[in-house]
Amino acid sequence: MNALIAIVEDDPDQARNYSDALELRGFRVSSYSSRIQAIEGFRKDPPDVAILDVVLGSEFDGGFDLFKTIQEFIPRLPVIFLSSRADEIDQVFGLRLGAWDYQTKPVSLTLLAERVSVLLKIKEARTIDQLPSRDQQIQHGNLRIDTKRMLVSWKEEALVFTVTECSLLTAIVKANGGAVRYDELAAITKQTIVTNNTINTHIRHIRQKFRLIDPHFDSITNVYGAGYRWTAD
Amino acid sequence: MNLGKQLFLSGIGILALPWIGYQYLSDVGNFLIEGQERTQLLAAQAVASSLQNRNDLFEAQFETENTTGISTLFAYPTDYLIKIDGYRLDWEELAINSTHYASENIIRSGLNYDPKAFSFQMALGQRDKYLYALIQVTDSSPIYRNAAYRRLDNNDHVQIVTLNQQGEMQRFILTTQEPGPLTAYLVGPDWKYPVSGKPVTEILGFWRQSRKGYNIEFRLPLSLIGDQKRFAVAVADVVDDTKREVQTLIGTVPTTWSTQLNRIELRSPELIHIIEGLKRPGANILVVDQFRRVRAHITDNMYSSVAARNRNEEAIREALNGHPATQRFRPDDDANSEVIMAAFPIRSETGILGAVIVELATDEILSLQKETLENSATQTALVITAILAGLLIFSSRLTYRIKRLENEISELIDNVGRLQPLQEISYLQSRDEIGGLSRTISSMLVQLKKYTDFLEHMPRTLKHEINNPLNTISTSFQNLAACQLTERQKTYIESARRGINRLHSITNSIADAANLEAALKNEEFGPINLSELVRVYVDSCQHANPSRHFEFICTEPAIHIQGNSFRIEQLLDKLVDNAIEYSPLDSSTHLSLESSGQSILLAVANQGPPISDRIRRKPSEQGPRIQHSASGDHGIHLGLGLFVVRTIAEHHGGQVNIGNKEGHQEFLVSVRFPLYSR
Numbered sequence: 062m063n064a065l066i067a068i069v070e071d072d073p074d075q076a077r078n079y080s081d082a083l084e085l086r087g088f089r090v091s092s093y094s095s096r097i098q099a100i101e102g103f104r105k106d107p108p109d110v111a112i113l114d115v116v117l118g119s120e121f122d123g124g125f126d127l128f129k130t131i132q133e134f135i136p137r138l139p140v141i142f143l144s145s146r147a148d149e150i151d152q153v154f155g156l157r158l159g160a161w162d163y164q165t166k167p168v169s170l171t172l173l174a175e176r177v178s179v180l181l182k183i184k185e186a187r188t189i190d191q192l193p194s195r196d197q198q199i200q201h202g203n204l205r206i207d208t209k210r211m212l213v214s215w216k217e218e219a220l221v222f223t224v225t226e227c228s229l230l231t232a233i234v235k236a237n238g239g240a241v242r243y244d245e246l247a248a249i250t251k252q253t254i255v256t257n258n259t260i261n262t263h264i265r266h267i268r269q270k271f272r273l274i275d276p277h278f279d280s281i282t283n284v285y286g287a288g289y290r291w292t293a294d
Numbered sequence: 295m296n297l298g299k300q301l302f303l304s305g306i307g308i309l310a311l312p313w314i315g316y317q318y319l320s321d322v323g324n325f326l327i328e329g330q331e332r333t334q335l336l337a338a339q340a341v342a343s344s345l346q347n348r349n350d351l352f353e354a355q356f357e358t359e360n361t362t363g364i365s366t367l368f369a370y371p372t373d374y375l376i377k378i379d380g381y382r383l384d385w386e387e388l389a390i391n392s393t394h395y396a397s398e399n400i401i402r403s404g405l406n407y408d409p410k411a412f413s414f415q416m417a418l419g420q421r422d423k424y425l426y427a428l429i430q431v432t433d434s435s436p437i438y439r440n441a442a443y444r445r446l447d448n449n450d451h452v453q454i455v456t457l458n459q460q461g462e463m464q465r466f467i468l469t470t471q472e473p474g475p476l477t478a479y480l481v482g483p484d485w486k487y488p489v490s491g492k493p494v495t496e497i498l499g500f501w502r503q504s505r506k507g508y509n510i511e512f513r514l515p516l517s518l519i520g521d522q523k524r525f526a527v528a529v530a531d532v533v534d535d536t537k538r539e540v541q542t543l544i545g546t547v548p549t550t551w552s553t554q555l556n557r558i559e560l561r562s563p564e565l566i567h568i569i570e571g572l573k574r575p576g577a578n579i580l581v582v583d584q585f586r587r588v589r590a591h592i593t594d595n596m597y598s599s600v601a602a603r604n605r606n607e608e609a610i611r612e613a614l615n616g617h618p619a620t621q622r623f624r625p626d627d628d629a630n631s632e633v634i635m636a637a638f639p640i641r642s643e644t645g646i647l648g649a650v651i652v653e654l655a656t657d658e659i660l661s662l663q664k665e666t667l668e669n670s671a672t673q674t675a676l677v678i679t680a681i682l683a684g685l686l687i688f689s690s691r692l693t694y695r696i697k698r699l700e701n702e703i704s705e706l707i708d709n710v711g712r713l714q715p716l717q718e719i720s721y722l723q724s725r726d727e728i729g730g731l732s733r734t735i736s737s738m739l740v741q742l743k744k745y746t747d748f749l750e751h752m753p754r755t756l757k758h759e760i761n762n763p764l765n766t767i768s769t770s771f772q773n774l775a776a777c778q779l780t781e782r783q784k785t786y787i788e789s790a791r792r793g794i795n796r797l798h799s800i801t802n803s804i805a806d807a808a809n810l811e812a813a814l815k816n817e818e819f820g821p822i823n824l825s826e827l828v829r830v831y832v833d834s835c836q837h838a839n840p841s842r843h844f845e846f847i848c849t850e851p852a853i854h855i856q857g858n859s860f861r862i863e864q865l866l867d868k869l870v871d872n873a874i875e876y877s878p879l880d881s882s883t884h885l886s887l888e889s890s891g892q893s894i895l896l897a898v899a900n901q902g903p904p905i906s907d908r909i910r911r912k913p914s915e916q917g918p919r920i921q922h923s924a925s926g927d928h929g930i931h932l933g934l935g936l937f938v939v940r941t942i943a944e945h946h947g948g949q950v951n952i953g954n955k956e957g958h959q960e961f962l963v964s965v966r967f968p969l970y971s972r
Contacts, residue, residue: 075765085773145762146758147761148754148805165761167769253795253798254802261860283860285859285866286831286834286838286870287830287837
């Protein structure tokens with residue numbers, strides 16, 4: 062059976078556009094326009110992936126609140142926040158709650174569908190408790206990336222990265238010391254309009270996460286005007 | 295001039311108070327002295343009134359002076375013990391009543407009488423049963439008696455005539471062979487030989503040489519003067535030691551001896567009694583007759599009488615002419631004190647009898663004035679010091695409060711006029727004007743903060759609000775694109791997609807720029823090798839834009855600044871984006887970096903149209919706002935780009951300067967950073 066994607070969006074036009082696009086790509090879609098409605102629906106028919114808007118009607122943080130509730134009964138549900146609230150503080154907040162990704166509007170429906178597919182794959186990979194095969198694993202000094210499960214560890218310590226962050230890190234590491242350009246990195250984020258600023262913000266978050274467990278982490282280097290590269294320890 | 299100084303200078307005006315006080319006291323002093331003058335005149339008038347029409351008291355003079363020319367001799371009573379020794383010291387009190395005898399009183403004389411060569415001055419006094427006399431003789435050549443001669447008159451001598459109890463004239467000569475005690479002889483009418491060889495022992499006399507000549511002092515028992523109280527004195531001057539003849543004879547009766555002798559007034563008890571009743575402390579009271587002779591004199595002995603010494607004063611002359619007058623003197627020996635003399639005429643039906651003179655020193659008034667002045671000066675000085683100190687403290691406090699308020703307010707607004715997070719300012723509870731000012735400013739700041747917050751949130755709110763409909767449109771077109779469409783329809787959809795992307799990009803730029811300041815605050819700074827950064831950056835640009843030519847000039851291998859490399863890269867992005875956007879395809883973009891002193895100059899120049907004056911003039915005031923431009927949204931990019939450049943540069947302590955290179959179609963942006971020294 063095809064995967065069930067839940068869409069929680071208070072604007073009926075956008076909700077219909079999302080569901081049309083996803084259904085066209087073979088997913089099953091259930092749409093909810095409010096937090097209460099969504100909780101009910103999720104209990105009745107748990108989805109495989111959820112796409113949540115943050116502002117739901119009059120509830121300014123409705124999406125975030127909904128996410129907290131869902132986690133209580135579907136703990137490992139991949140969730141993408143899809144919001145017009147593009148401020149860094151909102152993104153950081155959403156991701157810290159445990160969302161797998163945070164996309165800002167306007168969104169590319171093609172890229173959204175791709176992202177959903179990726180999440181489903183990761184979810185599946187993480188569900189099957191199986192050692193990753195050699196080609197699914199990148200070992201680079203102290204860094205180990207499980208590309209299938211999107212899991213990262215540094216010095217044998219696990220790091221929690223979003224799908225986007227993990228994809229960016231994987232791309233930089235895979236370049237084998239070469240610089241990965243901003244436009245290449247922008248494509249990986251699977252968003253419509255990506256500025257250098259957006260990339261830099263992601264890189265900053267990645268660095269911060271490394272430095273939480275290793276204050277001397279300095280392996281991601283900025284190639285000014287070009288992009289980023291991974292330097293060996 | 296600051297507030298404190300202004301207040302202090304105003305306060306100095308208070309220093310005029312002592313001067314005003316001094317003027318006032320001086321006026322009061324003058325007023326008191328004038329008052330005293332009037333009082334004295336009244337006192338003089340009172341005495342004069344009591345003597346009015348008392349011709350009898352002045353009689354002696356009238357009966358003789360004008361008719362026969364023989365005046366009355368006054369012998370003033372004295373309590374002072376007079377020693378017959380020729381010294382003047384014990385005559386101090388009586389000497390003021392002395393009379394000078396010169397040319398007017400010549401009995402007999404040679405052709406050329408010279409008052410400078412011979413004259414005398416005589417004072418008479420009375421104590422107990424004796425009449426005392428002091429004769430101060432001016433004589434250039436005293437001749438003493440020669441014992442070889444029997445005659446008594448061939449030397450300088452004093453002649454005395456009295457009428458005894460029987461009315462017989464008795465003549466005495468006082469003479470001596472040398473300075474010292476005098477011998478008195480009773481002589482006959484020829485004034486030559488003694489009646490008997492025995493001297494008259496009742497009369498004691500003394501001859502003492504003086505600077506001008508000699509002084510003769512003698513004592514005569516009153517019993518020798520009869521009831522008629524007739525008495526005359528003459529002094530004979532012998533000049534030639536060989537001829538030994540009397541050359542000049544001057545006497546109290548200016549005729550040859552006859553029965554017409556002077557009447558001697560031994561005392562003026564009535565007059566003295568009258569004025570003694572009017573005696574007042576510190577005052578001298580004198581009664582003078584029309585000839586300015588002192589007829590009565592009581593003194594407080596505190597100082598010598600001015601009038602007694604000099605009876606020719608203006609006020610006395612005025613009074614004797616019938617006009618009351620006052621006069622002020624400053625005694626030579628006491629510069630701090632003044633003496634007021636008030637003179638009032640004594641009238642009678644026959645004319646002016648004389649004048650009453652009341653003298654009083656102003657010591658008391660002056661000392662009172664001085665004391666008041668000193669007291670008030672001390673008090674004024676204390677009060678002024680206190681007021682000035684108070685003013686100083688008040689003004690310092692006022693200045694301090696205003697300065698503190700100013701500092702607090704200026705800290706709330708940064709150097710480019712942006713409002714900082716609000717903090718409560720001081721003196722909100724004060725009830726005075728500063729409190730009012732503080733409250734007004736505080737409420738203004740709150741309003742301003744609200745407005746600023748609204749403006750600052752505007753771009754983000756706008757972005758949120760626009761992104762939802764934009765997403766609806768965007769997703770709708772995406773779904774539409776998936777349908778079966780004609781080529782024409784596909785073209786329209788593609789145009790719509792580009793429009794949406796551009797709109798998205800604009801809202802992103804605006805929001806990013808608006809969020810930049812907040813984002814910068816949370817970023818870490820560290821030392822950056824700017825020359826290395828720019829070199830790598832230019833290489834990357836060249837690699838990314840092969841069709842463009844980039845040039846970087848920097849002579850130094852390492853120039854460090856304190857900052858955030860990502861933000862510097864962002865700043866370069868904006869500068870290079872602008873350069874690429876506005877310059878022709880085949881042109882070059884020149885970047886340069888140079889350090890001078892404590893600053894570093896990063897410049898980006900490219901060919902291109904001149905920048906608008908408005909942006910050039912005030913680059914630091916450009917905010918994330920839309921510029922109208924012929925080239926579509928390029929204007930937005932330029933405006934936003936410069937805003938981002940400026941914000942980042944200022945966050946790094948730098949300054950941005952925008953201009954057109956003179957003489958060239960070149961656009962130049964330069965950023966000056968402070969040099970980082972480790």
